[in-house]
Amino acid sequence: MNRDTVVYCLCTFLLGLVIGTFLIGPHVTPKPGVPVTEVQAQPQPQPQQANPMGAVREQIATLKGQIARDPHNPDALIQLGNMYMDAAKFADAIGYYERGLAIRDDSNVRVDLGICYKQSGQLDKALASFHRAAEAAPGQWQPIYNEAIVLGEMKRFDEAKVLAAKLKTMRPDDADVKRLDDALAKAR
Numbered sequence: 001m002n003r004d005t006v007v008y009c010l011c012t013f014l015l016g017l018v019i020g021t022f023l024i025g026p027h028v029t030p031k032p033g034v035p036v037t038e039v040q041a042q043p044q045p046q047p048q049q050a051n052p053m054g055a056v057r058e059q060i061a062t063l064k065g066q067i068a069r070d071p072h073n074p075d076a077l078i079q080l081g082n083m084y085m086d087a088a089k090f091a092d093a094i095g096y097y098e099r100g101l102a103i104r105d106d107s108n109v110r111v112d113l114g115i116c117y118k119q120s121g122q123l124d125k126a127l128a129s130f131h132r133a134a135e136a137a138p139g140q141w142q143p144i145y146n147e148a149i150v151l152g153e154m155k156r157f158d159e160a161k162v163l164a165a166k167l168k169t170m171r172p173d174d175a176d177v178k179r180l181d182d183a184l185a186k187a188r
Contacts, residue, residue: 059083074104081112090116107137111146118150126150141170141177148180157187 060083066076077100084093097113100106114129127150133143144163151160164181171177 056083071099072103074100077103078106078109081109081116085112085116088119090120094120105136107133107140107143110136111140111143114143114146114150118146118153123150123154127154141167141174144170145177145180148184152180152184152187155187157184160184160187 060080063076063080063083066073067080070076077096081093081096081100084090084096093116094113097109097116101109101113110129110133114126114133117123117126117129127147130143130147130150134140134147137143144167148160148163148167151157151163161184164177164184167174167177168181
């Protein structure tokens with residue numbers, strides 16, 4: 001062993017002692033005046049679930065079971081649609097959203113359906129879904145915002161600018177609306 005190796009080992013050992021003494025030691029040793037039996041009786045933290053995807057799969061299976069028992073359960077259909085949307089499985093989400101909306105119309109779900117259509121390249125259906133959601137809830141800005149984005153992607157800039165102007169009156173201080181308006185102003 002050369003001198004550098006010995007010095008390195010000694011420094012590493014001393015650093016380990018310092019870290020153990022000041023950082024780990026206070027958490028391991030009992031506090032003064034507290035009997036050891038009380039320290040041992042404290043509840044131990046539960047270990048984290050080893051596989052978080054297992055819980056997701058279980059929830060999906062539970063929802064599918066609910067739907068099998070009651071195919072007209074809009075809450076289960078929409079919740080399953082939300083889970084598939086979050087997982088970017090837009091085709092699956094679309095199917096569950098459409099089934100849920102056939103039972104109970106909801107403008108928020110219709111916006112999510114429109115996003116799934118957009119993400120799966122079905123811009124005409126996305127546009128129709130956003131338009132229908134905006135008609136059902138005229139005070140909501142999200143369907144109008146999304147409709148303007150889709151119109152921009154379809155290169156229908158004049159229609160998108162009309163919606164952007166409407167959004168500016170609804171949400172004059174919104175940074176997202178300003179960015180959309182700026183992007184449409186530059187488009188042609």
